[in-house]
């Protein structure tokens with residue numbers, strides 16, 4: 001199928017409108033057609049011309065990274081897969097109720113200034129890209145879906161080689177997920193504790209190789225209290241992936257500044273996405289303390305290496321209804337915790353508006369530019 005777009009109508013459209021229309025029309029817009037080439041200077045002053053594709057794949061198609069805006073980098077919107085539906089058809093008020101709830105929540109989050117949500121649920125946590133596509137369209141929220149691996153590999157994946165996992169991740173990035181043509185815009189990988197299992201090592205290596213092959217960045221789930229990020233980056237470094245392409249999630253689960261600054265100095269981004277977990281009474285690390293840790297890292301010069309998110313879950317499968325209700329009682333703001341509580345508190349303790357802008361808008365835009 002082709003779409004006639006006259007030069008006049010093209011130049012009258014924003015790139016975003018063009019991409020949206022092209023996507024709706026079923027046209028595959030090839031990322032490289034929007035690659036920007038811009039000269040930069042290396043440290044020695046020699047000119048170099050790295051190519052950066054200024055688009056990120058969302059569930060509605062490619063989006064210019066300048067349109068990402070305020071981005072929550074680690075969330076779980078969830079899904080309603082056929083498998084889940086067969087087992088729990090009445091759960092969460094059935095599919096229609098589940099979808100309506102997700103749309104309402106995303107609209108509310110959009111209304112308060114968030115324009116992009118990165119959903120870090122790969123195939124092993126009931127990822128459902130058709131669901132994400134529908135709620136993105138209905139809510140106006142940009143959603144980036146992921147490929148990769150969380151903590152629940154079925155035997156059929158455990159048996160695969162690193163090469164096969166790499167091929168699978170690349171397929172989801174370049175061709176699409178579950179035969180839909182909806183492409184992954186990020187690679188998620190996870191390790192359960194301070195160690196790395198044999199399968200997790202294969203998944204980490206595959207993530208590194210897929211990232212190098214496609215330019216798509218990596219976001220991880222780490223056990224920060226046990227310095228889990230260090231084990232992950234040892235594997236990434238052995239595979240030669242640039243630290244600028246990796247964000248280590250749940251890093252605010254520790255206040256060990258040596259550990260955090262050590263990873264930042266090596267060039268990694270830290271996902272500070274569990275701040276709301278510090279709302280729980282008796283929490284080892286209260287949320288204000290986690291926020292103060294962010295301020296310390298900003299003051300130490302790492303403002304361009306921090307992501308904020310909420311790791312919220314209104315997913316159908318990650319949590320049963322009671323657990324979700326319990327979590328909502330502890331954090332009634334849900335995905336709005338950052339904008340309603342955390343950011344005002346960060347400002348109160350001296351983080352500037354410019355620094356907040358860098359963390360929430362500039363850092364994701366740079367990270368999601370494929371290089």
Ligand SMILES: [Zn+2]
Pocket residue numbers: 074075076120221311
């Ligand atoms: Zn998560």
